[in-house]
Amino acid sequence: MTALLEVSGVSVTFDGFRAINNLSIQIGEPELRAVIGPNGAGKTTFMDIVTGKTRPDEGRVLWGERSVSLLRMSESQIARAGIGRKFQKPTVFEDQTVRENLAMALRNPRGPLAVLFHRKTPEGAARIESIAEEIGLLPALPRKAGELSHGQKQWLEIGMLLAQDPRLLLVDEPAAGMTPAEREHTTELLKRIARSRAVVVVEHDMEFVRRLDCKVTVLHEGSVLAEGTLDHVTRNQQVIDVYLGR
Amino acid sequence: MPSDALATSARPFAPRRSLIAQNPSVLWFLLALALFTLGVTVLAEMGLVSTSMVKTLGKTLCLCLVAVAMDVVWGYCGILSLGHMAFFGIGGYAIGMWLMYARTEIIVTTSLAAAPIPPTPEEIVDAVGTQIFGVVGSSEFPWLWAFADSLALQLLMVVLVPGLLALVFGWLAFRSRVTGVYLSILTQAMTLALSLWLFQNDTGLRGNNGLSGLQNIPGYDHVPQSTVSLVFFWASAAALAAGYLLFAWVVSGKFGSVIRGIRDNEARVRFLGYHVEHYKLFVFTLTAVVAGIAGALYYPQAGIINPAEIAPIASIYLAVWVAIGGRGRLYGAAIGAAFVSLLSSWFTGGGAPDIDLGFYRIQWTDWWLVLLGLSFVAVTLLAPKGIGGLFDLIPGRRTPDRQGDYGPDDGAWRREEGTE
């Protein structure tokens, strides 16, 4: 396991408030990693930094074998480099069909001219259909994404993430709004993906995290409070105090 | 995910459905346009439609074309450009320069031909310069007119100048991620700067006199205006048809999907790996070029172009037409432009009878703008789909392209709602 993503000594301040404080995290490939922590711990902000949405004040974010700095790249370059993201609040294109949403995410050339002259291929369609089947939205392919339920939108966004075929998947609270059966399906899916890729999952649901059965990082006030197996971190007194005990 | 949702089979993959099959409205639009063109031609030949009416209708078709372009940039890509009429005007100036130069040259040559010594080419150019620039107290040809003697080069300018201006302006604006109201203001500033520059006498485009006599096609003086007007009318109809097809193709398929995504949530599109700025630049420039072409067809029918045509308000009107027609659907934009601009010339041309309220007399030439403003507000608030939205009321149209149950679980839309 080599480090695919290396975040070291990163800090971010919003109007004088330190949301991320000297944070260091390493993610290997393949790896499944759960990130937990109380509200406002900086979990989403961590993903914002990696995906280029937020620029840190200091620190390094290095990516891949050649250790390129992500801090100099734009959001779209980072995405093309192989980092995909699912947002905390499901953000799909509500005005477009499920098929269009997936087609847009599908791994293909991204330039305007390539897209303008893009022709649908049977392989692309087959891939969309297999993803749709995986996320249980096969019958919903021709429907507008805006008509989907909250849980289905979550699934669609996971599907878009799969369609991008990234090396690193950042998944922010995937199980919110899902039924227990769907949660189970999500865990299975994430574990399967993590066999060949790096997956970082932010989740509040401890049962969900337990089923992921992976290394856990606890964030608190913008830095790592504890790291290790779930049993290891849940025995940590500080973790109990700030997160579990409440 | 409930597995029973998988029971209904998905629609089989349909590769390469043609543009028309995907958007039946394209066919209807082209059909309506063809019928309209034919009808006007026949009526004009029979003398039932006057030459000036043919010109008005031809100009209207050009306005429809620029409105369709505006709809692509605003309605589909979400860039509220309030500067596209500047590109339209530039197209008009570019063709106007050749029209004016070539015609003046013919007149000058004919009048000098009677002279005992045949004129040298320099003398002809000088005489043409005096003719054209006398009104601004000059006779020198400014550098802007370097290619004015060549129709081919000026036609190239019709697309090149708006395209380059849009490319440079868009590159600067989009690169610094200027969006929303700020971008609109910036485009207004661009138009304002351009029109103020054109208003100056020493710019080389005859200041506020503008270019005139554009309805006279050099070398075709023997052809009556009734014929010239019909030819331009057909050309405008053909350009509208071609532009409509082009844009229908651009906004359909994956490209359309990406630009609508940019309109609704550009950050999300970025996180999918698309270089949003390149897309905006592409759409902005392409629509500017089409606006230039529309302008080049419009002004020979109008006969005159002056800097007032490029005033910021013109571009605002364009946005109003598209909003009233219904943005986000190409035919809506075309209908809005035709409807509002024709209505506008009816009201401002004194066609509408004044209304006497006893204590006050509503004169439409003054009050039309108020009416237009009010309708704009009303449409924006009450009927955001605009006139185009009326087409959704046609029963049986737009049968939802979907099957299976609506709303497999709670919280999803109900069957009734699913049909929109």
Ligand SMILES: Nc1ncnc2c1ncn2[C@@H]1O[C@H](COP(=O)(O)OP(=O)(O)OP(=O)(O)O)[C@@H](O)[C@H]1O
């Ligand atoms: N753009 C921003 N401007 C100002 N403050 C911000 C911004 N983004 C995040 N914050 C603040 O930074 C802190 C960390 O936020 P973040 O969203 O990363 O927390 P989180 O761990 O994802 O919490 P949750 O579990 O509620 O999703 C919060 O206090 C938040 O208010």
Ligand SMILES: [Mg+2]
């Ligand atoms: Mg969060």
